[in-house]
Amino acid sequence: MIRKVFRSAAVAFFSIIIMSCARDRKGEILPEAFSKQYKNTQNLLISLLEKKETKGETRYAVVNRIANNMLSVKDYPSLVHFLTNWVELHEDDSYNAYWLLMTAYAYLENEAEPIAEYYFERIINNYNDLIVQGKSIHFICLQHLIQISSSPANRISYFNQLISRFPNNVSTTELFYRLALEYEKEGEWNQAIRSYTQFLDQDDASTLQISGYPNAYLNAKQLIDFSNSSKDWTFETLDALVAAVKSGISSYNYKALDRYKSKVNFFAMSWRQVETDVNAQESFSMRSFMRGNRIRYSAELDPSSSPTEAYLRTTGWSNYVNVWYLYFRKVNFPADPEIHGRWEWAGIYFGEKL
Template sequence: MPGLIKKKIFLKAGAVFLCALFILFLQAACRPRSGRENGKKFKNTQKELFRLLEKTSENTELRFSVINQIAANYRNENKENELILFLTDYVKKYPNDKYNAYWLLLTAHIYQKKGADPIAELYFERIIKNYDDLSIQDKSIHILCLQNLVQISTSPENRIDYFNQLITHFPDKINKTELYMRLALEYEKMGEWNQALQSYSLFLAQEDASKIQIPNIPDAYARARKLVDFNNSPKDWTFESLAALESKVKEAISAQNFSALDRYRSKVNFFAMSWKQDAGDPNSQVTFSMRDFGYGLRIRYATHLDAASNPNEAYLRTSGWRSWIRVWYLYFRKVNFPLNPEIHGRWEWAGIYYGEKL
């Protein structure tokens, strides 16, 4: 009896080996030719592969290889519609095949290639919701689906769901730092400011937050730092209106009340820089006292705000400061902070520009 068992195992292994050799033979036979000969070879090759497919068992690597070769042949001949029909019919006919998630992934990619992103999105979501994850060539099918969904979905609500799934289920296989930032931006689009701030805080908590370069978000760290710090601050330097802020600043300058000027300045991300300098430059952040540059001097200010001022930003020209550049433009801006309706829309003195306007 043991000899009979060994013989059966040997015969089975031999059959698999012969089938594999047959696939290699068909691959060689299906190499690109020209005209009618090529079309005939393609049809014959596919016919033989379909015959082989009927003889193989479900959930085997051999069947996977056969189907993969059938799909490759369709792709090589640019027969995308036939390939979609083959893959979707196969999944319908064999619902328990463990590789069905992969066949549907190929289907989704074909629709992407055809420019039919909404249909591709349906297939990616179908895989996520209805099929267990599968690893092909060390790549997770679910991760690939979620990454594609993030790219093609136009719904912030859906993108939030996809980002959260990536972070929750695959924390060691994705860049959490980047995803926390992108998640925060999606929450902003939805007007979900509490969740946005929570995501910004999680972003800042990552070790590489201050160094990471995120495509299309050049100021990621500065943006997060500004919003989180502003949220955690008392915000007691803001004014109800631009007129009120302008009036108080001019009054303090006239009275040389430099302690008042220091109180009126924003306590979060206040800058002092030249017009050409980048606001994100660490050297633009200042902690000096206005007294150091104005005490004992006659500081003058323009009667009216600069003509470049608009409903959200304003500039007040001043001169006479104790500095290598004596002209300073005080920069006022409207506070954009929808999380707190009492603060949103108020005005703050946010910075100083050195020198005449460019």
């Protein structure tokens, strides 16, 4: 109990400081707050609230009117003090979740997101859901928390609650994808793969446009396809992969080269294309391009190669496009430590580098 009181006092003290700073940023309380009419109205309402016979819905209406009057004149410090004090003194009030929601809103209006987040969390964790004006208090809190929270662990909890508790109020397809991203940030790879799979299982996954992630479906599909594959085409080092590919070219061993190519997400495209282009994903045998041609490769990798990707210039594949750059990349798949960091032949770029 002492800990609870101390924590409440600490939050209240910090809240006053935040609200004072926020008031300087957002401007002064509206002049109407200092009018005689406003003060008289508020005093009458408070007098009514203090009467013993003011109970139930009448009490709710009076508290709500007092609070909304404060909101209307942007008297946020008074609003916060009034509502938090009310909640502390009236623990049995069934509308306390709503009063704390208004408190959180006041902090949002003053750009004090950390304090608002505290109150949204407090509502969800300590109060039963409440329907006010046809809206779920918990749903509103979760929506705001998703917007202001920067903690992946917390966001995972919020997304899961939205999916499980309010599936008819949200796009579960989008939330499965965003949930997977948060699991990745936390390093929970099995959960991330599970969420990506759930995303792909939704009927609208391939057509849904997710803000900030224009290639969500393709990215998720590539990751899950890779996860479900044998991954037996990867090499422990770049040197080993390049040596094997060069040997295959020198001996015109198209079967070996076909084995070395990535079996998932392999692309063949011009430099102007991107991997997400529909016709960039290619599945073909090297045999068609090796028969009767004089294939050559550069002794060294292209200077633009980096610690995570490399290019090998080759020539002689066809009269139409003589130059091919074979593209190798380090596998980024933390879900499987034995595969993560190995190398794969991921694609081909046609023509000279731009």
